[in-house]
Amino acid sequence: MENLLGQPVPNGVQTAYQELLNSGRFMIQRCNHCKSHVFFPREFCPHCGQSELVWIEPTGEGVVYAVTTVRRKAEMGGDYNISLIDLLEGVRMMSRVDDVSPDRIVIGMPVWARVTVTDGQGLVVFDAVKAQEVLS
Amino acid sequence: MSASLRKLRGSAGIAGIATFGNGETPGFTDMEILAQSARAAVADAGLKMSDIDGLCTASVAASMWTMPVIEYLGIRPTFINGTMLGGSSFVAHLLPAMLALQSGQCNAVLVCYGSAQRSAQFGRKEVAGSRKFLDPQPYENPYNPLLPLSAYALIASRHMHEFGTTRRQLAEVAVAARGWARMNPEAFMRGALSIEDVMNARMISDPLSVRDCCLVTDGGGAYVLVSAARARDLPNKPVFVLGTGTAVWNRQVSSMDDLTTTAATASGRAAYDMAGMTANEIDVVQLYDAFTINTLMFLEDLGFCKKGEGGAFVENGGIAPGGHLPVNTNGGGLACTHPGMYGIFTVIEAVRQLRGICGERQISAARTAIAHGNGGTLSSQSTAILGTDDVL
Secondary structure: OEOOOOOEOOOOHHHHHHHHHHOOOOOEEEEOOOOOEEOOOOOOOOOOOOOOEEEEOOOOEEEEEEEEEEOOOHHHOOOEEEEEEEEOOOOEEEEOEOOOOHHHOOOOOEEEEEEEEEOOEEEEEEEOOOOOOOOO | OOHHHHOOOOOEEEEEEEEEEEEOOOOOOHHHHHHHHHHHHHHHOOOOHHHOOEEEEOOOOOOOOHHHHHHHHOOOOOEEEOOOEOEOHHHHOHHHHHHHHHHOOOOEEEEEEEEOOOOOOOOHHHHHHHHHHHOOOOOOHHHOOOOOHHHHHHHHHHHHHHHOOOHHHHHHHHHHHHHHHOOOOOOOOOOOOOHHHHHOOOEEEOOEEHHHEOOOOEEEEEEEEEEHHHHHHOOOOOEEEEEEEEEEOOOOHHHOOOOOOOOHHHHHHHHHHHHOOOHHHOOEEEEOOOEHHHHHHHHHHOOOOOOOOHHHHHHHHOOOOOOOOOEOOOOHHHHOOOOOOOHHHHHHHHHHHHHOOOHHHOOOOOOEEEEEEEEOOOOEEEEEEEEOHHHO
């Protein structure tokens, strides 16, 4: 972004997070002061109050912490999953496990993050089956 | 807790209460339902509207709600509190109101609420849609959770996982609430309900079925708080505020540190501390039961049983009429009324029980009651301990 004088101005972290997602990259914050990981994105660290947050790429590994199946008529797209996922980095987020039917998703299941981009909008979802690194 | 907060114990009393239009009131607005409740509560207190010089209220939709309410009631309050913490607000209004009475900022506080949620044209769907823009949750909304329901479903899933809580135990909560409602002429849902009915009800967001969810009704409620000395001079048997506390730790369910422990542990501790009491000394319990899981978790977090034992506590009609602890004696949000925000009705039913005017559902010789409000998705928690003159 630029101001009226054409000078670059930084985005807030919510926009920065979403722009990273839109480009296919899932990044979370880490505090250089207290070393905590932070999600959702903040302007300052909610653990120590310092403004030393930097973006880091999480491993993408997570575990299902809580789970629900939202019931929806088949003609509306059918049932879908909502999960809370604990990332290896120690933060929790809402998402959905996307690659298996909702009734197979259970608490404690290991899952892996993947970014989907629909109409330019990136979103983090999780898979119960780890994607192949490289198909050679 | 500070010594000056402890000194607030028993300093104020609820002198007037009223409800209006619980169930369905087509053709009424939120404000009209509120106004009828307010007028009746002030009359119940033996006061005139012109005696009201303190006002607390909140609205799901209108962010500046205190102003049109003051205008509509025709009052000029010197104490105004629009604290909006969702459904717990009307319990959370107690502490600032007590401080205002003690300081002399005002002499009679009206706490009031009204909602035409069930009958209104601009209904829940539109409110939920607007909230995505006016009150965004950008890290949850993209996954389309049915909020608040799916948040409570996630919490229930975790409670089941950690403690072995079952759907049957959740169903016990709904059946107990209905049992009480059947003895309350004001309750909206008074038909028979069995465990099997709840277990077989349409699933909405697993593990919560439609019968695990509170009602959607119209309705309003109001109460009047005055100094303890003044409460004794007014017509009704006074009910004193022995302790109260409020706690918020998060807004979003995804930001809860631990899904099975709520900020009710903190609001409850503050309320018990001010009252100088424990859960063992409470005769009647009113808990904000937006969903069946709430009742289990608040029984645990407010010390009526150990963490994880809420399910066993409610088994075999434990909190139903004739059980070992009377909980939600009006039928609660599950069976009596739930006009968007239910918190004020926990206070009103507690006062009715302590006045001894509950007829068939009256708990004999009730001298103490707890009223617990919840807001958001187990986000805000507000607890009040009320008592009669006998325990002051």
